[in-house]
Amino acid sequence: MEAKEYENAFFEKNAFRRRACKKCGEPFWSVGSSEVCSEVPCTPYSFQGNSPFSQPLDLTSMRELYLSYFERRGHARLRRYPVVPRWRNDVMFVQASVYDFQPWVTSGAIPPPANPLTISQPCMRFTDIENVGTTGRHLTMFEMMAHHAFNGASKEVYWKDRTVELCHELVTSELGARPEEISYKEEAWEGGGNLGPSVSVGLRGLEIATLVFMQYVRDGDALKPMPLRVVDTGYGLERFTWMSQGTPTIYEAVFPGILKDLPKDFTLPEAAVLADHAKNFLFLFTDGIVPSNVREGYLARLLLRRILRTLEKHPGTLTLFDLMQTVVRHVAKDFPELASNPKGLGEVLRVEEERFSEAIARGRTQVRRLEERLKKEGRSPNVDDLVMVYDSLGVTPDVAVEELSQKVEVPSDFFAKVAELHTRTPAQGWGGYGADAVEAKVPEPPPSVPPTIVHYHRDPYTHEFTGKILWRSGPWVILDQTYFYPTGGGQITDRGHLAGAPVEEVVRHGPWVMHRLSHPDAPLPEVGAPGQGRVDPARRRQLMTHHTATHLLNGALRKVLGPHVWQAGAYKGVEGARLDITHWQGLTPLELRAVERLVNSVVREDRPVRSTFEPRAVAEEKFGYGIYQGGAVPGKELRIVDIENFDVEACGGTHCTHTSEVGFVKVLGTERIQDGMVRLHFVAGERALEVMQEHDTILQEASQKLAAPVEEVPRALDRLLDRLKESHKEAKAAAKADVAEIAEGLWNSPVDAHPLGEGHRAVVAQVDLDREGLQALAREITSRAGGVALLAAQDEKSGTLFFASSDPKRFPARDLLAPALKAWGGKGGGNPSAASGSGPRGPPLRAALDAALARARELAAAPPA
RNA sequence: GGGCGCGUAGAUCAGCGGAAGAUCGCCUGAUUUGCAAUCAGGAGGUCUCGGGUUCAAAUCCCGACGCGUCCA
Numbered sequence: 001m002e003a004k005e006y007e008n009a010f011f012e013k014n015a016f017r018r019r020a021c022k023k024c025g026e027p028f029w030s031v032g033s034s035e036v037c038s039e040v041p042c043t044p045y046s047f048q049g050n051s052p053f054s055q056p057l058d059l060t061s062m063r064e065l066y067l068s069y070f071e072r073r074g075h076a077r078l079r080r081y082p083v084v085p086r087w088r089n090d091v092m093f094v095q096a097s098v099y100d101f102q103p104w105v106t107s108g109a110i111p112p113p114a115n116p117l118t119i120s121q122p123c124m125r126f127t128d129i130e131n132v133g134t135t136g137r138h139l140t141m142f143e144m145m146a147h148h149a150f151n152g153a154s155k156e157v158y159w160k161d162r163t164v165e166l167c168h169e170l171v172t173s174e175l176g177a178r179p180e181e182i183s184y185k186e187e188a189w190e191g192g193g194n195l196g197p198s199v200s201v202g203l204r205g206l207e208i209a210t211l212v213f214m215q216y217v218r219d220g221d222a223l224k225p226m227p228l229r230v231v232d233t234g235y236g237l238e239r240f241t242w243m244s245q246g247t248p249t250i251y252e253a254v255f256p257g258i259l260k261d262l263p264k265d266f267t268l269p270e271a272a273v274l275a276d277h278a279k280n281f282l283f284l285f286t287d288g289i290v291p292s293n294v295r296e297g298y299l300a301r302l303l304l305r306r307i308l309r310t311l312e313k314h315p316g317t318l319t320l321f322d323l324m325q326t327v328v329r330h331v332a333k334d335f336p337e338l339a340s341n342p343k344g345l346g347e348v349l350r351v352e353e354e355r356f357s358e359a360i361a362r363g364r365t366q367v368r369r370l371e372e373r374l375k376k377e378g379r380s381p382n383v384d385d386l387v388m389v390y391d392s393l394g395v396t397p398d399v400a401v402e403e404l405s406q407k408v409e410v411p412s413d414f415f416a417k418v419a420e421l422h423t424r425t426p427a428q429g430w431g432g433y434g435a436d437a438v439e440a441k442v443p444e445p446p447p448s449v450p451p452t453i454v455h456y457h458r459d460p461y462t463h464e465f466t467g468k469i470l471w472r473s474g475p476w477v478i479l480d481q482t483y484f485y486p487t488g489g490g491q492i493t494d495r496g497h498l499a500g501a502p503v504e505e506v507v508r509h510g511p512w513v514m515h516r517l518s519h520p521d522a523p524l525p526e527v528g529a530p531g532q533g534r535v536d537p538a539r540r541r542q543l544m545t546h547h548t549a550t551h552l553l554n555g556a557l558r559k560v561l562g563p564h565v566w567q568a569g570a571y572k573g574v575e576g577a578r579l580d581i582t583h584w585q586g587l588t589p590l591e592l593r594a595v596e597r598l599v600n601s602v603v604r605e606d607r608p609v610r611s612t613f614e615p616r617a618v619a620e621e622k623f624g625y626g627i628y629q630g631g632a633v634p635g636k637e638l639r640i641v642d643i644e645n646f647d648v649e650a651c652g653g654t655h656c657t658h659t660s661e662v663g664f665v666k667v668l669g670t671e672r673i674q675d676g677m678v679r680l681h682f683v684a685g686e687r688a689l690e691v692m693q694e695h696d697t698i699l700q701e702a703s704q705k706l707a708a709p710v711e712e713v714p715r716a717l718d719r720l721l722d723r724l725k726e727s728h729k730e731a732k733a734a735a736k737a738d739v740a741e742i743a744e745g746l747w748n749s750p751v752d753a754h755p756l757g758e759g760h761r762a763v764v765a766q767v768d769l770d771r772e773g774l775q776a777l778a779r780e781i782t783s784r785a786g787g788v789a790l791l792a793a794q795d796e797k798s799g800t801l802f803f804a805s806s807d808p809k810r811f812p813a814r815d816l817l818a819p820a821l822k823a824w825g826g827k828g829g830g831n832p833s834a835a836s837g838s839g840p841r842g843p844p845l846r847a848a849l850d851a852a853l854a855r856a857r858e859l860a861a862a863p864p865a
Numbered sequence: 866g867g868g869c870g871c872g873u874a875g876a877u878c879a880g881c882g883g884a885a886g887a888u889c890g891c892c893u894g895a896u897u898u899g900c901a902a903u904c905a906g907g908a909g910g911u912c913u914c915g916g917g918u919u920c921a922a923a924u925c926c927c928g929a930c931g932c933g934u935c936c937a
Contacts, residue, residue: 388870391870675932675933828920835920
């Protein structure tokens with residue numbers, strides 16, 4: 001950034017001077033005479049015990065002071081946005097106040113909710129999680145206080161000079177800092193393809209705010225001006241509060257009540273972890289994150305597990321539940337919504353605590369086993385083993401060392417070694433909830449083709465229409481207007497006919513709705529002519545029914561299970577539909593029945609389902625962020641589907657206009673598709689009847705075949721299974737008896753039994769059993785003292801040998817097999833007590849047995865070793 | 866989204882190419898006993914599923930499914 005980017009009227013009027021910091025070399029602006037900027041390391045912390053502000057403030061009053069200061073200066077105060085930004089799908093968490101307005105406002109697609117505005121936005125930053133407590137200043141969540149102005153062609157609000165002026169006045173006249181102590185250090189900010197100059201505001205060593213002026217778009221190496229210039233500021237509420245109190249660490253200033261209410265055993269580094277992590281988790285949970293083993297759910301679990309590990313350091317003094325109660329008590333004063341789901345909170349904590357102790361117990365035994373296993377290999381566990389144990393079992397090295405008999409030194413770079421294992425993973429974007437992975441294999445129409453006018457939103461009941469054919473490429477056709485619904489929002493494509501030609505698939509592509517015909521050369525009126533469209537009405541009706549049923553089910557699940565439930569994906573087909581929700585365990589039959597009852601009662605009540613278009617900001621204000629159940633939705637206007645007093649979602653699908661049209665909703669089954677996520681399979685309307693009828697037919701058939709009335713089917717089956725098991729057992733016993741009989745016959749046969757000197761007897765025979773039978777027979781023979789079994793079998797294709805010996809030292813089965821294989825031309829192997837082979841059938845098989853017997857006789861003749 | 870580990874008796878797991886095992890629990894019978902009793906006997910298995918390699922696969926390879934864990 002060039003120097004002139006930082007010049008402004010306010011600096012000039014107030015005689016700010018620009019100079020390079022003597023220590024870091026960075027240019028900064030100030031009215032003071034200091035040669036260095038006011039940030040560490042150039043200026044050390046010097047506010048502890050000596051605040052530059054005129055009075056100490058807590059979080060609540062500092063936040064209020066800030067917001068009302070900007071309100072008095074023409075800014076509209078906004079409520080906080082959720083920490084989970086479901087209006088976008090590129091990030092997991094809100095990490096700065098400007099995330100609230102990306103991408104729709106900052107790209108100019110929609111007007112800002114107010115302009116200028118001020119907000120205190122809770123933000124999540126997990127990168128410093130290891131530092132919480134230890135550095136005295138790190139937190140995983142903080143509030144970013146901000147004032148934003150959006151300057152476009154039509155409206156100029158304010159820009160650099162006023163921004164700096166507002167900041168300077170706040171810190172000096174409002175809070176009481178001396179102007180000459182403040183430095184405005186030049187920085188360049190870049191993010192999301194946008195960039196611009198920024199200044200960081202330093203005071204007594206601490207960076208307390210950053211003022212960013214987003215004004216350029218990166219275009220290769222060149223910078224192009226943005227159509228909308230954005231004032232993007234960030235003031236750390238916790239840092240302001242800390243500075244006003246001048247406490248040794250940020251934690252005393254931010255969590256005074258919580259620290260006081262914790263048992264005395266928990267003092268600062270640990271107490272900060274408890275307070276910070278618990279507060280963070282509360283926000284995550286309230287805003288719809290359920291602990292899990294992937295993605296954002298994993299971070300929620302990580303917080304809880306770090307808390308649990310900390311609590312274990314002082315066993316019996318504090319429970320996870322009580323800690324959370326304490327934190328709720330203090331934080332809910334400013335954020336009452338955090339106390340809105342006590343039942344769900346208690347339940348999720350209980351489940352997570354249980355899973356954690358299971359994981360630890362499992363891990364501990366695995367560590368002990370590992371040590372034993374390594375002992376056999378003649379070595380003892382080393383650091384790499386501990387890394388493996390942590391990575392795949394979750395056992396932290398301190399716990400692992402406790403389980404080992406020999407001490408292993410845990411190096412300080414232990415977690416760096418863990419990180420090494422994961423360095424090759426490429427950083428990937430987040431798919432987001434309900435993101436439609438529509439692979440565009442469609443041809444690209446020229447931009448001159450006008451956008452398609454769509455009617456299915458306003459009127460989902462019309463199936464016949466006439467549209468002008470605007471463009472065609474092979475099977476793909478664009479009309480000036482259409483009633484065909486394109487795949488999207490989890491609802492699959494409409495089908496039907498266009499001028500008599502079957503329409504197989506309809507997709508949205510940019511501004512167009514594109515219809516794919518069944519054949520690339522299907523006859524069709526030429527471009528410019530009208531074409532008669534006909535949407536398959538039965539298919540459409542079923543898809544609509546399933547879609548409205550999905551919303552009903554989602555609403556009912558939130559009411560029965562709790563507000564933590566979010567839609568995590570959905571699919572609405574003709575045959576059936578499914579809905580994925582966030583929840584920490586599978587649904588109980590009781591919960592499921594309650595959900596079905598509720599859904600169907602709302603169906604019977606025939607509530608209106610209203611679909612309207614609302615400006616994004618209006619919709620968010622009116623219905624809250626719960627409308628983003630289906631994930632991020634594009635556009636400045638949202639289509640809102642509102643089932644009266646039951647469920648409101650932003651949704652582009654086709655819907656019934658009254659709940660009674662859904663007819664009947666039946667959940668067919670549920671499954672846990674991953675940790676923290678449950679999938680429901682269900683059917684509605686006509687299809688529900690069909691499925692119920694199919695099920696009934698199946699049941700009737702089963703009842704007939706079992707010759708038992710329907711209600712007796714399960715018990716009849718039980719009896720049948722018992723009998724089956726019994727007869728299996730009998731058959732097994734009979735087979736065993738058969739084998740025993742055969743063995744007895746062979747053992748005493750003058751033909752097949754061959755004495756091998758004193759005390760040994762070889763049974764040489766071909767008995768055409770399968771391999772298992774042969775083996776059983778051999779076992780029977782070798783259970784007799786001195787028994788040596790040399791058995792063969794054959795089927796139509798090949799022959800098999802199975803040799804076994806009750807005296808593997810004197811007559812090793814493997815050594816008997818070797819000459820047999822040679823004489824026979826088969827393949828095989830084994831050990832001294834048993835050996836097997838396979839090869840040709842017929843006479844060679846007999847030769848193999850003879851060769852084996854000859855070898856056995858040789859061994860019998862040789863003196864025992 | 867990715868890495869790693871794991872799926873064997875009701876439970877916890879061993880075995881890691883050559884004839885399915887241990888401990889606890891369960892059943893039967895003795896013993897009649899200070900509390901997780903002892904002794905003897907017994908039942909209980911599609912070694913997750915599907916392919917492949919091999920004379921031979923719980924074991925090796927590939928794939929699916931499930932579970933766990935770590936990282937982003």
